[in-house]
Amino acid sequence: MNPATPILPGATIGVLGGGQLGRMFAIAARELGYRIHVYSPDDDSPAGQIGDLEYAAAYEDLDRIREFARRVNVVTFEFENVHAASTAAAAEFAPVRPDGWVLHTTQNRLREKSFLTQNGFPVTPFRAINSLTDLESAARDLGLPAVLKTADFGYDGKGQVKLGPGANYAEAFAGLRGAEGIYETFVDFEKELSVVAARTLSGQFQAFPVFENTHANHILDVTFAPAAIEERLAEEAVDLAEGILTKLDLVGLLTVEMFLTRDGRLLVNELAPRTHNSGHLTIDACVTSQFEQQVRAVCGLPLGSTELYAPAAMANLLGDLWRPGEPQWANALEDPSVKLHLYGKREPRPGRKMGHLTATARTTSEALRRVIRARDQLLAK
Numbered sequence: 001m002n003p004a005t006p007i008l009p010g011a012t013i014g015v016l017g018g019g020q021l022g023r024m025f026a027i028a029a030r031e032l033g034y035r036i037h038v039y040s041p042d043d044d045s046p047a048g049q050i051g052d053l054e055y056a057a058a059y060e061d062l063d064r065i066r067e068f069a070r071r072v073n074v075v076t077f078e079f080e081n082v083h084a085a086s087t088a089a090a091a092e093f094a095p096v097r098p099d100g101w102v103l104h105t106t107q108n109r110l111r112e113k114s115f116l117t118q119n120g121f122p123v124t125p126f127r128a129i130n131s132l133t134d135l136e137s138a139a140r141d142l143g144l145p146a147v148l149k150t151a152d153f154g155y156d157g158k159g160q161v162k163l164g165p166g167a168n169y170a171e172a173f174a175g176l177r178g179a180e181g182i183y184e185t186f187v188d189f190e191k192e193l194s195v196v197a198a199r200t201l202s203g204q205f206q207a208f209p210v211f212e213n214t215h216a217n218h219i220l221d222v223t224f225a226p227a228a229i230e231e232r233l234a235e236e237a238v239d240l241a242e243g244i245l246t247k248l249d250l251v252g253l254l255t256v257e258m259f260l261t262r263d264g265r266l267l268v269n270e271l272a273p274r275t276h277n278s279g280h281l282t283i284d285a286c287v288t289s290q291f292e293q294q295v296r297a298v299c300g301l302p303l304g305s306t307e308l309y310a311p312a313a314m315a316n317l318l319g320d321l322w323r324p325g326e327p328q329w330a331n332a333l334e335d336p337s338v339k340l341h342l343y344g345k346r347e348p349r350p351g352r353k354m355g356h357l358t359a360t361a362r363t364t365s366e367a368l369r370r371v372i373r374a375r376d377q378l379l380a381k
């Protein structure tokens with residue numbers, strides 16, 4: 001089949017990964033009339049609950065991956081830590097979008113940051129760490145404070161440690177447990193921002209408004225849009241994203257996480273070749289959600305408008321909220337501008353993303369106030 005031929009509603013989309021991003025993608029795809037097959041190691045996964053068919057098998061099981069890919073028209077993913085061998089096996093039978101090498105580049109922090117610096121995109125100074133000597137010389141050459149992370153398969157601050165003056169390097173190095181590490185100089189940022197953007201095979205590009213994010217314990221806590229930054233910086237952030245998607249020759253959707261430094265520079269922290277937690281507010285606040293945009297981009301349909309209907313804020317609901325018992329859902333919904341999204345996960349473990357709330361209002365500060373109050377109300381008796 002000519003790769004430029006659109007994959008039209010009625011066709012089947014395969015999703016690698018069964019989490020909440022896959023779930024919301026599957027909902028958007030179903031609204032557009034597609035069928036969905038989900039592949040993940042788990043049974044009854046959040047995405048599998050919505051899909052037409054669920055494969056519960058390991059990502060390394062290449063025979064099962066081939067069987068899955070044979071029965072779909074296109075493969076995309078909601079989880080980027082799938083090995084290159086698995087995407088290559090899928091690509092024998094269906095287009096994989098974004099391409100496997102994008103996944104391979106972005107799933108390792110060293111490959112990702114090397115790609116960015118080689119192409120002139122700004123990142124914090126970094127070094128590969130394979131020995132205690134590497135760590136000591138990185139600290140000497142690049143300076144402290146810094147963050148030491150595992151190079152492979154990291155997200156949400158997993159496998160990260162901050163190093164300050166007087167740091168115990170031997171202990172920090174041992175913490176990598178033999179895995180390759182990356183030493184990054186610590187960015188004293190003013191804000192964390194993200195740009196979610198899509199690109200089609202024909203090169204059409206469309207970004208959502210810039211999101212502003214705050215984290216708690218390395219996990220995204222609250223996002224609002226539009227970000228409280230000057231127009232000039234917002235344009236710069238979107239231009240940066242367009243440059244990256246173009247350089248990657250990306251077909252699909254990708255998120256660029258950025259720092260805004262105190263002296264007004266944008267630095268790229270991380271790329272995620274998929275939808276992103278910070279983009280969840282697009283479901284309730286934009287003409288096209290990030291999930292629908294991913295469907296359009298991977299199926300070769302024209303991209304939708306990313307216009308924001310109203311300022312919006314999103315608050316994550318982590319498993320910790322369940323500690324005193326089931327949250328008081330009706331309390332949060334007393335504010336009619338608040339929307340509740342739950343991901344169908346049975347076990348509310350601490351730190352586990354169970355759902356989110358979105359509020360829209362006349363101003364971002366009003367949307368923020370409402371969404372935080374609604375989340376607080378979940379615990380009110």
Ligand code: AMP
Nearest residue numbers: 147155156157184185186187215218270
């Ligand atoms: P990551 O897993 O790289 O997305 O990191 C998770 C969070 O840790 C980021 O959103 C930041 O809040 C923080 N962080 C990561 N790297 C750095 C850095 N080099 N400097 C300052 N903060 C960082």
